[in-house]
Amino acid sequence: MKVKTRFAPSPTGDLHIGSVRTALYSWLFARRYNGKFILRIEDTDFERSKSLSVESILKGLKWLGLNWDEGPYFQTQRLDRYREVIEIMLNTGNAYKCYCSPKEIEAERFKQLSEGKKPHYTRVCRNLKIKNINKKYAIRFKNPTSGKVTFEDKIRGKITFNNLELDDLIIQRSNGMPTYNFCVVIDDLDMNITHVIRGEDHINNTPRQINILKSLNAKIPIYAHVSMILNENGKKFSKRDNSENIIEYYKKGFLPEALINYIIRLGWSHGDQEIFNLAELKKLFNLDTINKSSSAFNIKKLLWLNKYYINNLSIDYICNILKDYMKNENINIEKGPNLKFLLNLYKNRFYTLQDMACNFRFFYEEFESFDLQSANKYLILKNLCILTNIYNKMKNFSFWEIEILSEAIHNEAIKLNIKLKEINMLLRVVLTGRAYSPNISSVIFLLGKEKTLLRLKKAILFIKNKTYVKS
Ligand SMILES: [Zn+2]
Incomplete structure (x- = not known):
């Protein structure tokens, strides 16, 4: 059996962490078994589908390196095929026309609820002898009314539904459009999908989809329903969480390697190992060690991983x-x-x-102002002499090397009997605008002579002006 998985987003929004994880699992599973990974855009919901979302989804997948072998397929380009199957199902008696109007269905629903019953379609049209051809109709699947549907979920184990709990699903609306649950089934069938890896919100669709497949004498794929990812507060992700769009992570400066590593570990493990690269994952990934409980997002961990990859790639x-x-x-x-x-x-x-x-800007451009707190602490009259000395010394340097610069600063500290640390802090503020930088000699070296002298001069003037204003 050639493994074939799919990622099938609806283009009603951006690609978010949860869907990326489903895509990643499907992609890795296909790669692990030298199978194929298909991209399918489920866009039959005309009103909510947006072409901008399609672009955003493709962009996100490409950025993460989750390439697809086939597609993107668009369901709206397959409408003829769905209608063809519906026609067959009507002919074989696996589907029937339902003439109930939305009003009638709503009234029935209201009645059932007021009687304390679970609302369901009463199947009044299932055995209609007279076909009312002048009325609008939807088409329903003739779900079995007895027995059970059982499937072995790769993550959750055995799941069973009673057929009686399942309504006769509408497979084509009265406007002629096939419905989501039906299109998914026909796509998975036509595209020979062997493993359906998707979010747990689809568990309730699965028995309905299996029944349709059975009515078509089709092979049932293997299902794996992945649990939810919760936000840092342990709640379902919402638009307010600012992580709706995976591209936001690019904008914030995350590496795809870090994000992939982070996302794979949200619910999947391989012993205690924390760091995984894609090549390794392609060999290790399996569905058996996916956790069935939900996982919580942790930005600190993602930041830690990002730093790791910045330092190790x-x-x-x-x-x-x-x-x-x-x-x-x-x-x-x-x-x-x-x-x-x-x-x-x-x-x-x-x-x-x-x-x-953002922090490298000062190496290329003059910074606009000193950090106020640092300036108050370091850019004071007492330090004017140090800065003037260093300025005069560096002005005459014909070599601009880290060792020479470092030695000059060191000598200045000895000469004036001040701590080297103090002088370094002073120079940080003078040259970068604030009291935070790596080794100051390296900073001076990389800034170059021209910028260094200019900034020393600027600081000297700053101190002079400040004391002049005060006195
Ligand atoms: Zn009906």
Whole structure:
């Protein structure tokens, strides 16, 4: 049996964490068994489907590297096929026309509820002898009225439904459009899907879909229903969680490798192992160790993984991606140090590439103002002499090397009998605007002579102006 899985989103919104996980599981399962992974867009809900969502879904999958072997198929391009099967089902007596109007159905529902019964379709049209041809009709599937439907869920084990609990499902609406549950079945059948991996919200659809497949004498695929992902507060994700769209994670500076690693671990495990790359996952992934309880999203863990990948993937690769973020921030990297040097110096200081890009700005552009707290602490009269000395010394340097710079700062500290740490902090504020940077000699080296002197001068003026205003 050739494994064939599918990812079948409805284009009614963006690609979110939960659907990415389903896609990832389906994709990995196909890769693991050298099978095929199909992308199918379930767009029969005309009113809610948007072409922008299709674009967003494709973009998200591409960014994560979840490539598909077939598709994207669009259900709206397969309407003739659905109608053909419905016609066959009407002829074989597996489907029938229901002439009940929405009003009649609503009235019946109301009556059942007021009698304390579970609302259901009473199947009045199932055995109609006279066909009322002048009335609008929907088409219903003739669900068995006795017996059970049982399937072995790969994640949840055996699941059984009584046929009596299942209504005669509408497979074509009175407007002529086939319904979601029906299209899914015909697609899975026509596309030879062997494993249906999807969210647990589909469990209730499964017995209905199995019954339709049985009526068509089709092979039943293997089902695996993945549990929900909850937000950090243990609740269902909502639009307010700001993670509705996977592309937001790109914008925030996450690497696809980190996100894949994070998402795979939300509900799947391989011993205690935390770090997985795709190549490894393609060999290890299976459906048997997927957890059936829901998992909670944890941004700290994702940040930790992102930092790990920034530090452990090849520097050229990270540098190339970082260039895009610099560009998005309108930072011209031609006007400053080699980005790779910077990355090497700073890579273990940031959790996201976006953060990094913003923090690299001062290497390429003059910063607008000093951090107020740091300026109040360091840019004071007492430090004017240190800055002037360093300025005069560095102005005459004909070599701009880390060792020479470091030595100059060191000597200045000894000469004035102040702690090296103090002088370093002062220079941080002067050269970067705030009291946070890696090794200051490296920063000075990468900034270059011109920018360094300019900023020293600026700080000297700042102190002079401040004291002038005060006195
Ligand atoms: Zn009816």
